[in-house]
């Protein structure tokens with residue numbers, strides 16, 4: 001008996017030692033060094049002439065800058081580049097994260113760029129620089145545009161989400177931007193999870209501008225030992241993304257809008273200040289003169305899985321989506337897939353009728369990471385909404401293209417097969433839904 005308890009405690013101590021070793025290795029892997037990493041483009045309020053660029057190095061680097069020029073076929077483009085100093089923010093995540101440390105985050109907001117132009121840029125300092133990355137500014141004409149959208153990456157990020165974001169890029173390498181609808185990672189301040197997110201996306205993050213909103217998992221107490229105390233936005237968020245600051249001040253970079261010539265994208269923070277955002281949203285929708293309007297936020301208006309209802313969003317945000325003809329609501333959180341809408345005749349839906357008229361936006365809940373919940377097929381009925389397509393246990397990404405009066409939505413599996421599709425045809429400001 002005594003022998004077996006000694007054996008057990010030896011086993012526990014061995015397991016603890018092994019875990020400590022593993023934690024040390026993971027922390028080392030997640031840590032920044034002299035070379036810039038986590039390089040990411042963020043969409044700004046006016047992507048025809050502006051873009052945000054952020055990156056990270058170890059804390060000893062106090063100076064960083066970005067060089068940029070118009071990309072050319074040969075290396076000579078480097079002769080005509082300009083350098084811009086970066087704003088540096090020192091972040092110490094040691095208290096908030098089990099694998100935390102100090103790092104320098106750098107940000108440059110580029111303005112005055114030419115529309116529809118391919119630029120090359122690199123970031124760093126005199127000694128250590130990134131490779132040259134390329135991106136295109138948006139066109140200032142109402143030309144066709146397309147973008148990618150994913151739900152929660154959150155879990156098994158490097159292990160399983162990597163194949164989704166890479167397949168999305170293969171399907172639409174010229175996408176104008178990439179929407180991440182919250183819960184990008186699982187543990188708000190965790191450095192190794194953010195490092196997984198950046199490693200999975202690699203140069204995709206550095207070449208297609210991101211639009212991201214925080215999910216509930218981007219909020220957590222700043223004391224790693226007491227994570228449920230006073231949840232705060234991921235300590236890295238503000239320093240690692242360059243999103244617009246045109247939303248309510250206390251929600252900077254988590255609630256904002258972005259204007260393309262024929263599209264307004266509105267990013268909302270479904271974790272905080274729902275009523276306050278409704279006031280802001282009303283104004284932003286009222287003055288919106290774009291042909292198309294897409295909203296994105298984390299918690300769904302109509303939940304795709306059981307026990308996850310969000311009545312406050314339905315009360316304060318949905319009436320505004322309806323009143324101002326929002327076209328698409330792109331959401332996450334439920335770890336399953338559901339796509340549908342409220343139709344003008346919600347009781348009798350004739351599936352052979354190819355031109356159903358919508359009341360309000362088409363709603364999508366989707367998931368891209370490896371954590372899966374089952375779908376609640378009848379969950380939308382009591383709100384008069386119809387799930388036109390649902391699914392579970394599938395990692396998905398979505399590609400949406402807009403060309404004049406037509407919007408084509410397609411959802412793909414991690415292995416690249418078409419999973420869901422519909423079209424909207426906008427005539428006289430009203431959408432026809434084409435299955």
Ligand SMILES: [Fe+2]
Pocket residue numbers: 152183215216217298332333334
């Ligand atoms: Fe979530």
